[in-house]
Amino acid sequence: MKKFIIVLLLICLVLSFASTICAAKLRFAFMPGIADPFYFTMEKGAKAKAEELGVELLVGEYPKAWGPEYQVPILKALVARGDIDLLFTAPTSTEALIPVLKEIHDSGIPVITVDTYLGDGDYTKPSNYNFPLAFIGTDNFLGGQVVAGQLALLLGGKGKVFLENTNPDVSSVMGRELGFRAGIKIFPDMELVGVEYCLDLQETAATQVSAALQKDPDLEGVFGVNVFSAQGAHQAVVTAGLEGAIKIATWDATETLIEALKRGEVDLILAQMPAEMGALCVEWGVKHLTEGAEIPRKVIPGFFVFTQENVNDPEAQQYIYK
Amino acid sequence: MAKSNNDFFIDFEKLSRNRTILLVGRNWAFIFLTFMLILFSFLGKNFFSLKNFNNIILGVSSLLLLASGETFVIISGGIDLSIGFVMGFVCISSSIIMRDLNAAGYSPIISMMTGSLIGLLLGLIPGFINGFFVAKLRVPPFIATLGMWGIANGLAWRLCEGFPVGFLPLQVRDVGNAYLAYFSPKKGFSFLIKPELTEREDILNLVKVIPIPILLITFILIIFAFILSRTRFGQHTYAIGGKVDAAIRAGINVPLHLIKIYIISSFFAAAAGVLLVFKLNMGVHTQYTSSYELFAIAAVVIGGASLTGGKGTIWGTLIGVLLIGTLNNGLMMMGLPIFYRYIATGCILIIAILIDQFFPELVHRE
Numbered sequence: 090m091k092k093f094i095i096v097l098l099l100i101c102l103v104l105s106f107a108s109t110i111c112a113a114k115l116r117f118a119f120m121p122g123i124a125d126p127f128y129f130t131m132e133k134g135a136k137a138k139a140e141e142l143g144v145e146l147l148v149g150e151y152p153k154a155w156g157p158e159y160q161v162p163i164l165k166a167l168v169a170r171g172d173i174d175l176l177f178t179a180p181t182s183t184e185a186l187i188p189v190l191k192e193i194h195d196s197g198i199p200v201i202t203v204d205t206y207l208g209d210g211d212y213t214k215p216s217n218y219n220f221p222l223a224f225i226g227t228d229n230f231l232g233g234q235v236v237a238g239q240l241a242l243l244l245g246g247k248g249k250v251f252l253e254n255t256n257p258d259v260s261s262v263m264g265r266e267l268g269f270r271a272g273i274k275i276f277p278d279m280e281l282v283g284v285e286y287c288l289d290l291q292e293t294a295a296t297q298v299s300a301a302l303q304k305d306p307d308l309e310g311v312f313g314v315n316v317f318s319a320q321g322a323h324q325a326v327v328t329a330g331l332e333g334a335i336k337i338a339t340w341d342a343t344e345t346l347i348e349a350l351k352r353g354e355v356d357l358i359l360a361q362m363p364a365e366m367g368a369l370c371v372e373w374g375v376k377h378l379t380e381g382a383e384i385p386r387k388v389i390p391g392f393f394v395f396t397q398e399n400v401n402d403p404e405a406q407q408y409i410y411k
Numbered sequence: 412m413a414k415s416n417n418d419f420f421i422d423f424e425k426l427s428r429n430r431t432i433l434l435v436g437r438n439w440a441f442i443f444l445t446f447m448l449i450l451f452s453f454l455g456k457n458f459f460s461l462k463n464f465n466n467i468i469l470g471v472s473s474l475l476l477l478a479s480g481e482t483f484v485i486i487s488g489g490i491d492l493s494i495g496f497v498m499g500f501v502c503i504s505s506s507i508i509m510r511d512l513n514a515a516g517y518s519p520i521i522s523m524m525t526g527s528l529i530g531l532l533l534g535l536i537p538g539f540i541n542g543f544f545v546a547k548l549r550v551p552p553f554i555a556t557l558g559m560w561g562i563a564n565g566l567a568w569r570l571c572e573g574f575p576v577g578f579l580p581l582q583v584r585d586v587g588n589a590y591l592a593y594f595s596p597k598k599g600f601s602f603l604i605k606p607e608l609t610e611r612e613d614i615l616n617l618v619k620v621i622p623i624p625i626l627l628i629t630f631i632l633i634i635f636a637f638i639l640s641r642t643r644f645g646q647h648t649y650a651i652g653g654k655v656d657a658a659i660r661a662g663i664n665v666p667l668h669l670i671k672i673y674i675i676s677s678f679f680a681a682a683a684g685v686l687l688v689f690k691l692n693m694g695v696h697t698q699y700t701s702s703y704e705l706f707a708i709a710a711v712v713i714g715g716a717s718l719t720g721g722k723g724t725i726w727g728t729l730i731g732v733l734l735i736g737t738l739n740n741g742l743m744m745m746g747l748p749i750f751y752r753y754i755a756t757g758c759i760l761i762i763a764i765l766i767d768q769f770f771p772e773l774v775h776r777e
Contacts, residue, residue, distance in 0.1 A: 124573065125572070125573055153568060153572075153573070154568070257750075285743070288699040289697040289698075290697065290700070290702075291691050291693065291695045292473060295691070296466065296739075296740070297743065299466040300463075300744055301743075303458075303462060303466060303744065304455075304744050304746075306457070316574075317695065317697065320575065320693060321691075324690070324691055324692075327588055328466075330605070330608070330614045330617060331614055331615075343574070344577075345575055345693075348578060352581075
């Protein structure tokens with residue numbers, strides 16, 4: 090029995106060496122934040138780029154909910170195999186993921202954070218979270234400004250607008266809010282008449298926008314920062330019977346929202362570029378590992394704006410999250 | 412109790428002999444609601460209008476259903492924490508059925524009917540399980556329904572993967588947002604069918620009377636208020652909440668009755684879920700759906716029910732729900748940020764508990 094175990098261990102040892110030697114090509118791991126179309130699209134972009142560059146891509150199981158308690162166990166299992174050359178991941182907490190990713194970094198696996206970041210996302214200054222190679226993702230503040238600008242364009246640069254936000258304790262949507270506030274200020278004839286938080290409850294969003302409409306019957310535009318607040322805003326507009334008269338802008342080109350745009354329920358969608366983000370992670374990772382290239386610490390792939398006019402264009406279809 | 416212990420406190424017995432205080436204490440929620448309506452009419456821009464009252468009542472319609480079901484449970488001395496997520500679960504399930512049937516080519520009416528009906532039936536299951544655990548296995552209601560809270564949440568998330576269920580037949584929205592009657596200065600009266608208007612001015616001036624969902628809810632509430640106040644079933648509910656031993660001695664089948672009560676609560680949650688689908692033209696479930704049950708419980712308590720059981724009415728709960736809705740809406744119209752509105756709701760709840768605590772015989776003298 091003892092001999093058998095020793096032989097078995099030896100075989101395992103040899104096999105594991107063999108597998109390391111065989112793996113001449115790079116092996117990257119992607120750990121998504123949550124099971125949703127945004128990250129599915131990111132994976133697709135990364136996969137395409139990985140095939141093009143001859144990189145093997147491992148994808149961690151998609152967590153069913155957002156948060157380190159769901160993500161960390163899967164992440165640990167993913168890197169436990171020990172033969173990964175680079176990890177790119179969307180940390181689900183700016184704080185809780187610092188020690189976890191630091192440990193992975195210290196074990197010799199370079200880390201890129203994508204979509205979300207550690208600390209305040211600035212990896213250039215000295216801190217305990219500046220070890221990742223780069224942050225590749227959206228600048229929510231910039232996106233908020235873009236929405237403000239596009240909404241102003243739709244409204245002819247004047248009128249009252251309202252912001253329906255979700256959670257005052259989430260950095261991404263607060264970034265959008267601050268950007269939107271700053272963007273609206275640029276237009277002297279536009280006024281932000283109110284900001285509400287619906288906690289991702291569509292019914293609450295509808296109630297809040299209804300009240301805003303009641304307070305300011307000449308309201309012309311609403312920015313709903315995600316699907317729940319935008320659909321709630323649309324709900325309120327339908328209840329008031331003002332479809333079309335009030336422009337609704339929103340964020341993230343999910344199929345649900347694209348359908349809403351086609352139906353005329355929303356008027357403007359700011360799409361992030363998740364596929365682009367995934368591809369950039371793979372591309373920069375390969376450059377760094379094979380050529381020793383210096384990666385910019387912050388990479389922002391930009392936005393695509395969907396409107397009624399371009400939603401059916403063939404070249405716009407690639408930006409829909411699927 | 413030693414008299415000296417009471418010297419520190421106000422003599423509530425003496426107070427409750429005063430007629431005015433008695434009247435105010437019994438109806439404080441109603442008086443407060445009236446006071447708020449007057450106050451906000453002066454302070455809030457465009458607060459006092461039919462349109463805004465429609466907004467308020469539509470805004471709390473799901474909460475009203477949830478709270479009415481919860482009233483039964485709380486009167487029986489229990490608590491049901493699962494209703495928020497049961498609502499979310501039913502909302503997701505019935506919207507998925509509507510979406511898939513519609514996609515498969517069935518007519519919108521059949522899709523909607525089947526989705527709603529299956530949703531309502533699905534809602535009976537969590538209630539039965541809750542009731543079974545509470546009544547037969549003697550699991551404390553808090554724990555049993557918290558278990559169901561988790562199960563319903565998990566199931567709903569599994570079904571929708573954290574995303575809203577869209578692509579429903581458009582008629583869903585038309586049904587959920589219909590009014591009984593419309594009056595336009597230009598086009599006159601019309602029943603059920605919304606007049607076609609193009610000018611923004613005309614649209615804003617359109618008078619809409621009685622939302623259809625509210626009409627249905629009123630109908631359901633009248634039936635259940637009757638059951639609670641006029642039937643033997645209602646009497647037994649109060650009896651079990653008042654003194655369960657006495658109820659058993661009186662020959663009431665307490666376990667069976669409790670199971671029925673939890674099914675009622677769950678049925679109301681399911682109705683709220685189906686209502687949400689029609690209102691939003693979508694199935695939605697997020698982790699915040701669970702904030703609903705807490706506001707439902709708050710409304711029941713504000714409405715004069717006692718968390719120890721045996722007291723409460725559907726009409727009290729209605730006042731409680733309207734109070735929460737009006738407070739939120741009014742403060743919003745005054746332009747007060749959301750943070751302060753939470754504080755205000757919290758303060759009102761504390762007042763309700765204090766009154767229940769210190770004036771028990773005053774509020775609930777039967």
